[in-house]
Amino acid sequence: MPNLAVDVIDIIDPADDRVDDFRDLNSVDRRPDLPALPGGRPGKGLVIAEGVLVAQRMIASRFAPHAFLGVDKRLGELADDLTHPALAGVPFYRATAEVMADVVGFHLNRGVLAVARRPSTLDIASVIEDARTVAVLEGVNDHENIGSIFRNAAGLGVDAVVFGAGCADPLYRRCVRVSMGHALLVPFASAEAWPADLETLRSNGFRIVSLTPDPGSVALADAVDAERVAFMVGAEGPGLTETAMRAGDVRARIPMSRGTDSLNVATAAAIAFYERARREAPIS
Amino acid sequence: MPNLAVDVIDIIDPADDRVDDFRDLNSVDRRPDLPALPGGRPGKGLVIAEGVLVAQRMIASRFAPHAFLGVDKRLGELADDLTHPALAGVPFYRATAEVMADVVGFHLNRGVLAVARRPSTLDIASVIEDARTVAVLEGVNDHENIGSIFRNAAGLGVDAVVFGAGCADPLYRRCVRVSMGHALLVPFASAEAWPADLETLRSNGFRIVSLTPDPGSVALADAVDAERVAFMVGAEGPGLTETAMRAGDVRARIPMSRGTDSLNVATAAAIAFYERARREAPIS
Numbered sequence: 001m002p003n004l005a006v007d008v009i010d011i012i013d014p015a016d017d018r019v020d021d022f023r024d025l026n027s028v029d030r031r032p033d034l035p036a037l038p039g040g041r042p043g044k045g046l047v048i049a050e051g052v053l054v055a056q057r058m059i060a061s062r063f064a065p066h067a068f069l070g071v072d073k074r075l076g077e078l079a080d081d082l083t084h085p086a087l088a089g090v091p092f093y094r095a096t097a098e099v100m101a102d103v104v105g106f107h108l109n110r111g112v113l114a115v116a117r118r119p120s121t122l123d124i125a126s127v128i129e130d131a132r133t134v135a136v137l138e139g140v141n142d143h144e145n146i147g148s149i150f151r152n153a154a155g156l157g158v159d160a161v162v163f164g165a166g167c168a169d170p171l172y173r174r175c176v177r178v179s180m181g182h183a184l185l186v187p188f189a190s191a192e193a194w195p196a197d198l199e200t201l202r203s204n205g206f207r208i209v210s211l212t213p214d215p216g217s218v219a220l221a222d223a224v225d226a227e228r229v230a231f232m233v234g235a236e237g238p239g240l241t242e243t244a245m246r247a248g249d250v251r252a253r254i255p256m257s258r259g260t261d262s263l264n265v266a267t268a269a270a271i272a273f274y275e276r277a278r279r280e281a282p283i284s
Numbered sequence: 285m286p287n288l289a290v291d292v293i294d295i296i297d298p299a300d301d302r303v304d305d306f307r308d309l310n311s312v313d314r315r316p317d318l319p320a321l322p323g324g325r326p327g328k329g330l331v332i333a334e335g336v337l338v339a340q341r342m343i344a345s346r347f348a349p350h351a352f353l354g355v356d357k358r359l360g361e362l363a364d365d366l367t368h369p370a371l372a373g374v375p376f377y378r379a380t381a382e383v384m385a386d387v388v389g390f391h392l393n394r395g396v397l398a399v400a401r402r403p404s405t406l407d408i409a410s411v412i413e414d415a416r417t418v419a420v421l422e423g424v425n426d427h428e429n430i431g432s433i434f435r436n437a438a439g440l441g442v443d444a445v446v447f448g449a450g451c452a453d454p455l456y457r458r459c460v461r462v463s464m465g466h467a468l469l470v471p472f473a474s475a476e477a478w479p480a481d482l483e484t485l486r487s488n489g490f491r492i493v494s495l496t497p498d499p500g501s502v503a504l505a506d507a508v509d510a511e512r513v514a515f516m517v518g519a520e521g522p523g524l525t526e527t528a529m530r531a532g533d534v535r536a537r538i539p540m541s542r543g544t545d546s547l548n549v550a551t552a553a554a555i556a557f558y559e560r561a562r563r564e565a566p567i568s
Binding site: 256 | 432435436438439440441464466503504505538539540541544545546547548550551554555558559561562564
């Protein structure tokens with residue numbers, strides 16, 4: 001085992017209060033991964049990474065883990081990552097699978113968790129500063145879809161994500177898991193005024209492309225050749241609001257068969273990201 | 285209400301044996317939607333459609349429903365579809381939401397179910413006969429991914445699906461639901477000899493394109509310009525077997541960013557379907 005920066009501490013008693021940040025992950029009342037908002041919302045404002053891969057990505061991200069909980073096998077698998085100087089003195093709470101299940105409230109077969117406090121939020125101007133392609137979401141309130149969008153964004157060369165009105169929290173545990181940890185790596189920001197904040201994108205030279213099934217819109221392939229492109233997608237079903245689309249520059253459609261439903265929002269976004277990526281210099 | 289072809293029969297007692305085909309849908313031992321295989325497998329070989337939209341698609345498909353179970357509101361929503369002459373004499377068992385929940389074993393907020401017996405299977409030659417684009421799956425054993433692939437196939441103009449070795453049952457209830465009923469409408473067949481049966485595709489003029497993250501393969505956009513194309517995809521993680529790819533004609537990749545994971549298999553398939561669809565005459 002390499003020289004670990006973390007302090008390995010064995011946890012024998014599931015009630016040990018040192019592992020409270022990992023406790024009752026599925027408890028509606030106390031789940032630690034909800035934002036801590038004024039007005040008595042119960043969340044602790046933590047971000048939780050599950051499994052070796054996502055924990056590695058958390059270590060590489062701006063979300064600095066302040067503790068780990070895991071079985072000995074996963075400690076071994078993470079050992080190289082746990083030598084990182086930034087982790088000096090961070091506790092790795094080592095437990096059996098049984099003790100771990102008692103703490104988190106269910107059997108977690110990924111075997112390791114990392115927890116971080118939420119860092120300060122980023123603003124739109126900073127996340128788009130060096131971006132060529134960004135995704136803009138409106139009304140996407142399904143954590144799995146948001147996680148998939150982050151995963152697809154990372155895989156297909158999208159540089160940042162901007163959240164408009166009505167979106168779910170991208171740091172919710174399920175979202176981070178489905179994103180394979182990319183929700184921690186792809187920078188994101190939330191609009192404060194919607195859709196007025198789209199002006200920040202436009203004034204920075206982004207062409208804002210609204211994805212819509214509207215057959216009167218242009219084909220996706222004819223909409224993406226600008227130097228900077230922002231793809232805007234809405235929730236499955238209702239899609240983007242007319243207000244948001246009016247604030248964009250062009251409406252584009254994916255060619256669809258008659259008599260079918262619109263695609264899942266993360267799938268539609270992936271196709272748009274691909275249409276952009278295939279024209280870029282090879283990114284792999 | 286239009287003149288219904290179905291016979292509406294009120295069910296008061298959840299134990300009524302006339303609704304046995306809808307009973308205990310989540311029971312591992314008795315679930316009706318598993319294939320009835322020799323050797324004591326418990327399935328009844330039924331196919332179950334959930335919700336108004338999927339029931340409508342079942343009515344329009346070769347899967348002829350032999351019974352419905354639903355609440356009065358959904359009966360009203362389906363009324364136009366239930367006038368179809370092929371449904372003459374088919375029972376529509378009407379029940380309260382409570383009775384329905386007792387029968388199926390959980391509260392089903394889609395409010396209506398249709399059930400059909402499995403028709404005879406199709407063979408590869410027949411499902412590809414008039415097809416220009418087909419999807420071929422190997423080792424895809426996740427019902428949600430298979431359902432998503434059917435949904436994406438239907439939306440993006442793919443004409444048929446061929447199952448190679450190691451795939452899950454496309455008629456499993458969850459798969460039918462995730463497919464939005466398109467698993468009942470897009471024709472599919474299973475290979476009997478794998479990958480030898482790919483020869484049926486090749487001898488019918490299909491170019492067999494294997495999707496792989498291999499950076500040595502050609503770009504997807506350079507692989508799809510044949511008159512007939514079969515896209516072959518493998519399970520997330522392992523991907524296609526080398527044996528299957530050797531039986532194909534060309535290996536193609538979606539351009540991916542360094543340091544990311546491969547895409548979800550249904551997402552990768554959707555991108556391939558899109559790359560094909562965008563070159564066709566407008567299909568919407």
